[in-house]
Amino acid sequence: MSEEKPKRMAIIAGKGGLDEAYPPLILGSTASALDFEVAIFFTFYGLDIVNKKKLKKLKVAPLANPAMPGIGPIQIPNFIGGLPGMTFMATKMMKSWMNNAGVATIPDLLEACILGDVQLIACQMTMDVMGIKREDLIDELEVGGAATFLEFAKDADITMYM
Amino acid sequence: MTEYTEVLDTSGLSCPLPILKSKKALKAMNIGDILKIISTDAGSEKDIASWCRVTGQELMNSDKEDGKYIYFVKRLK
Structure with a gap:
């Protein structure tokens, strides 16, 4: 099997919620x-996942998220999710589930992606649009454009937009 | 009783950590060595088998003991 061409997966990460x-x-x-x-090609808000200052502080918003659980059996009305502090609470809750x-x-x-030699590509165009500098992002990635991603993705067995 | 070279306890960890840690552990071993993996993740039952099939390693044996899943994986390559 080692002589076989390895399988290839190309992912576009376009969202920055936790x-x-x-x-x-x-x-x-x-x-x-x-x-x-x-x-993995990081674009638009997906760039937050590889932003040194933001990657540890990604959040989940309860607003307009009908899947968000309530407190015990009490479902919290959607508009409450828009009140100050609710994103903080929802994020805290999700982090505690994940941890447990x-x-x-x-x-x-x-870190596991980096150790596994996953190629991390930051989208140059969205960096420019959103005013993100190279030094804002983790050192291990490369900056590229649509063609950089497509050159890799053209031979991919699996391609996903997330 | 299956003989093994090393043991990796991933108790308490969820997907994908048991796979990532198993991969790392197996990579550090020699071809022919056997890794015993302990997991509490119910998803590992299918995932360890998939990982072995895709990467060409041998899942020699799997077992369930006191709510823990035990796997013996032989490094073939």
Whole structure:
């Protein structure tokens, strides 16, 4: 099997919520453990996942999120989710579930991706649009554009937008 | 009783950590060595088997003891 061409997975990470950062990093790190070649292209809010100052502070917003559980049997009305402090509460709640279930943190999963040689690409165009500098992002990634991603993705067995 | 070279306890950890840690542990071992993996993650039952199939390692044996899942994986390559 070692002579076979490795499987390849290309992921676009376009969202920066705490719950939205998990899928690309879990699949990316696991695919590398399955000997896949993996690239993740971070664009728009997905850039927060690889932003040195933000990656430990990703949040989950309860507003307009009907899947958000209430407190015990009491479902919290959606508009309450828009009140100050509710995003903080929802984020705290999700982090505590994750911790209790023994799920890795975002920084841990990012580290696993880096150790697994997952290629991390930051989108140059969205960095320019959003005023993000190279030094704001972690050192291990490269900056590239749509063509950089597509050159890798053209031979991918799995491609996903998340 | 299956003989093994090293043991990795991933108790309390959820997907994907048991796989990531198993991969790391197996990579540090020699071909022919056997890794015993302990997990409390119910998802590991399918995941360890998938990981072995995809990466060409041998899942020699799996077992359930006191709510823990035990796997013996032989490094083939």
